[in-house]
Amino acid sequence: MARILLVDDEPSILSVLSALLKAEGYEVVPALGGDKAKGVLASEEFDLMISDIRMSPVNGMELLKIAHDDRPTMSVIMLTAYGSVETAIEALKLGAFDYVTKPFKVDELLITVQRALEYNKALSENADLKAQLGTKYHLENIVAESAVMQNVCDMIKRVAPTDTTILIYGESGTGKELVAKAIHTQSRRKEKKFLAVNCAALPEPLLESEMFGHTKGAFTGATVNKEGLFEAASGGTIFLDEIGAMPMSIQGKLLRVLQEKEVRRVGSNENIAIDARVLAATNTRLEQLMQEGKFREDLYYRLSVIPIEIKPLRERIEDILPLVYHVLRKESPPGTTPPTLDTEVCAILESYTWPGNVRELENAIKHAITFAKDNKITKDVLPPKIAATPAKSASTSPLSDLDASKCKSLKAFIRAKEKEYLQQVLSHTGGDKEEAAKALKISLATLYRKLPEAQE
Ligand SMILES: Nc1ncnc2c1ncn2[C@@H]1O[C@H](COP(=O)(O)OP(=O)(O)OP(=O)(O)O)[C@@H](O)[C@H]1O
Ligand SMILES: [Mg+2]
Missing domain, CATH: 1.10.8.60 (Helicase, Ruva Protein; domain 3)
Known part of the structure; x- marks a missing residue:
């Protein structure tokens, strides 16, 4: 049975979450506040820690650092208040498995917990395997002799089990699509589709209907209802290639889709729930496009939660x-x-x-x-x-x-x-x-x- 350390300085959240996780069959140790948790962490072993970020005097980031240094086999999920995504990103950089925004949806939290524990198990199995073979971690089909490419492979492995949006940057021909496919095949979505759309290859109206679908009669030539790639990739991954070339009007629509997890086909008023993980790639720096007013800042932040950069050869x-x-x-x-x-x-x-x-x-x-x-x-x-x-x-x-x-x-x-x-x-x-x-x-x-x- 997996052991979970649960940390929050709000007693009500602690008891609700604790009951919820126990009902799922986990062994839960609740700790009211960061300093209590620090003490427990020093003497006991856990598979997972779920911690609030904002606490005093010991906050979640400090706990994360302790976990990172002293408990490398324990996964960490951070709970963050809505709107403090930047701290959450900082947490991911420090090695947190994922973050869940409060107020959380129960399903979302439980799935994240499940994935964190699976990831944790895979990591320890991988560590055993590594010890047996004495080899460095190696991802199939990706040649990674240099330290920078090995880092990319490590990142792929770390981000694959999450549903986080990833922005892959690299010059033309550096392997962006290869990396995106590796993230897909290493994820729980691997049995489902990986669908790519090249945002530079299609004119604006076509790109919109390709991504979001359209209804019959929505425009001249739309003779039948058609589902878009977001719907078709449900359960799987959608790869938005050359996202820097996406027209501004579609950027706004994409942002809404990412926030609401729903699409609306062109010509329709109905929202359709979607479950496609989004990976994006670009060979132009989006920061530069943003400065030139060609890329929306809000979309940039939404997409670049975790950036992966592939260096030129x-x-x-x-x-x-x-x-x-x-x-x-x-x-x-x-x-x-x-x-x-x-x-x-x-x-x-x-x-x-x-x-x-x-x-x-x-x-x-x-x-x-x-x-x-x-x-x-x-x-x-x-x-x-x-x-x-x-x-x-x-x-x-x-x-x-x-x-x-x-x-x-x-x-x-x-x-x-x-x-x-x-x-x-x-x-x-x-x-x-x-x-x-x-x-x-x-x-x-x-x-x-x-x-x-x-x-x-
Ligand atoms: N590290 C690597 N190991 C093995 N093959 C690689 C590696 N990097 C790239 N390749 C191969 O190089 C080719 C180009 O890679 P890919 O299409 O992923 O690049 P890209 O960055 O998407 O290029 P573009 O910007 O032109 O779309 C592919 O055949 C891919 O399999
Ligand atoms: Mg490509």
Whole structure:
């Protein structure tokens, strides 16, 4: 039975909530006020803490910090007064699982509690698994060698179980849609639809009817009633791509939909309840659009509850070669050996600035595979623009960079080189891990530990 620590300085809320949670079969320990809770937290273990934020002398944020530092396996849900969303966001940044606004709807609270506990369970199972394999957390299909991409993966994992709106920012081709899909597939909505709409691709009236639906006769050409994507994605996720391009009039309507959780089809007076999680992406900074008067401030705050930023590839060079090997493996027919890269090619690929990011890298490698001779990718089969890039020698030799502050630690360098070699061997064996392990004279478990992505 899950144990819940319940903290509020209002006795009435404490007793109502306590009764409600007990009726659901949870073991509840109520604490009247933050200082009481602090004492209980120091001596007892809980699966979940539900805490009010505004209390004195010890407030919910302080409890959250204690929980974060001393009780890493306990989830925390914060209760906030309507209108203090900024504090709630601060709480999410400090590691709270989610927040519920007071006055709360019972169903909403119970679902959040259930999800927090499921998340908690998944985390401890994952910790066991990690301990067994000794590997870093790795999300399927997302190559994340760099610390910044590993952060993105951690964020995906943390936000997936919640229903919070996420705003994904990244230059073109950095993997925004991939991240959005990963959030969907890691969420409880994974069996339901993931529907994407590109806000830049449709003219205003079409975009509106695409998103919200329309009734027969609403406009010329509307010959039948049609449901919009918000309705169609019910139970699942709707991905609003290039949201920066959304016309102002539709932004207002979207804001209402997000607040009311209801849509009104174009031409109708009837509200239809919807349950679609909203993920949005943009390659233009919305802050800038807001300043130019092209994006509503209220919508911006509503959407960007949790922002995820994907850095351009040139700022995460460690990801380049792993992505190249990933594409080589993906593009090689099963049973064949993926082509190999020579050192010069590796250096060029790491030196090029990749303005089109991962999408450009994928295209470049597909191009190179087509022209590769003897199953080898050499400089002359790279797209000419890329082949013309002078290779920075620093990427192949740490000694050429004599700036000591920029040197990698020896351990980090050896690890990176080891990884590169493992990936090459794996690429030689056509992705056959057992064969690769045999060739390397290491066990399969060691291969997995050293190269978590091999487990895909
Ligand atoms: N970290 C990654 N690991 C593996 N594949 C990736 C990664 N990042 C991006 N990709 C691949 O690169 C391609 C482009 O990604 P995606 O379409 O998600 O980018 P995007 O940011 O939505 O691009 P755009 O701005 O052009 O819409 C896809 O084929 C995707 O699978
Ligand atoms: Mg995209």
